[in-house]
Amino acid sequence: MKNTSNNKLKGIAISVFLRWATLFIIIFLLLTLIDAFTALSDSNSGGSLTFRLIFAAAASVVVNVILYFLVAPRMNKxxxxxxxxxxxxxxxxxxxxxxxxxxxxxxxxxxxxxxxxxxxxxxxxxxxxxxxxxxxxxxxxxxxxxxDYDKMAKAVQATSNIKPLQNIIMLHVLWIQLFSARRDKEATEHWVRKGEKYFGRMRGKDEVTDYFIDTAYFESLLVHDQYSSALELLKKYESNEALEFGVSLDKARCLKLMGSAEKANEYFNKAYELAANDWRRLTVELERGVSDSPSENTNS
Structure with missing residues (x-):
């Protein structure tokens, strides 16, 4: 196993070197040609050999990074x-x-x-x-x-890029939503605790992000039957038009669990009116409990 791993690393190193060397040669030859043509008209204008070597070496690194991270992925089918x-x-x-x-x-x-x-x-x-x-x-x-949770967690540690952090927060919130829907208190709290070290790093970026993070705590409150606290949590997002659908649906779900059927139905209706597509409308009716769409028991 160790030899296989070493051979794999060696193969990656050789591949990276060959890509760098290829671009180095191309850039160096282009610079040499440019200097040669320039020298025909002005004998003092040609660049030094040292300059061409250093520039080609550095430029090949930059070009490889651009090709690998920006160009290649977009050319991938x-x-x-x-x-x-x-x-x-x-x-x-x-x-x-x-x-x-x-x-x-x-x-x-x-x-x-x-x-x-x-x-x-x-x-x-x-x-x-x-x-x-x-x-x-x-x-x-x-x-x-x-x-792959472990790789996602390592990606967060390996870079200051915000995308890996957003991804692992999304995964935590989804696990919390799943176990809350199944009324699994222990698993819900496990994922809330596990996610808190990531939630804190994104908290305060913008209100939409804060709402997404707070849906984790909202689901935790629901699964523990703390409905008044759940409604209170949503209050700070009531004035944000971009969140109006989600907040309305969350309120409806909470009020339904509280037994306030009439008030819950008002918010279900509001969410249905705000729904931007058929999928959102279906989710409203599923939460309301009137859709015939296939669904599973919460213990599934």
Whole structure:
């Protein structure tokens, strides 16, 4: 096992060096040609050999980084498919078509998980969120389990980039939503405690982010039957139009659990009117308890 790991690292190092060397030679030759043409008209204008060597070495590093992190992913067929699906989700939400497309793409990406790790994690979380909203909890759990939690946690530690932090917060919130829906108090609290070290790092960035983080605590309050505290938590987000749908639906869910059926129905109706697509309207009716769409028992 150790020899296999060493051979793999050696292969990666050789591959990186060859890419760097190729670009170094190309850049160095281009600089030499430019200097040669310039020297024909002005014998004092040619750059020194040392300068060309240093510039080519540095430039090849920069170009390789740009190609690897910015250009290559966008030329990847799987990444292009992912971008198309994300754009569709933005308008349709988790429609059946988008869910089916994500399932197919996840299956394709899993064939080479190491190469498509980011896409596997994203599809797993999006499908988890979709199935939670549709009350299909067994399918949600299967997909959330597919996301590589340990690698996501390491990615947060390895970079100051905000994206890995957003991803692991999303995964914590989804697990909390799943176990809250199943009325599993112990598991809900486990994921709340586990996520707090990440929640604090994003708290205060903007109100939408704060609301998303607070949905974790909202779900915890619901599972512990602390409905008044849950409603109080939502008050600070009532004036934000961007959050109006989510806050209305959360209030409706909470009031329903409190037994305030009439008041809950008012907020269900409000959320239904605010829903931007058929998927959101379906989630309202599922929470209201009147949809015939397939769903699972909370203990599933």
């Amino acid at each position: 799987n990444f292009r498919a992912y971008r198309t699906i994300i754009m569709s989700i933005a308008s349709e939400g988790y429609s059946q078509r988008n869910i089916s497309d994500m399932e197919k793409q996840l299956e394709i990406c899993m064939l080479d998980r190491e190469k498509n790790e980011m896409l596997v994690d994203q599809y797993s979380m999006f499908l988890g969120e979709a199935y939670i909203s549709l009350h299909r909890y067994a399918e949600a759990e299967k997909h959330l389990d597919t996301a």
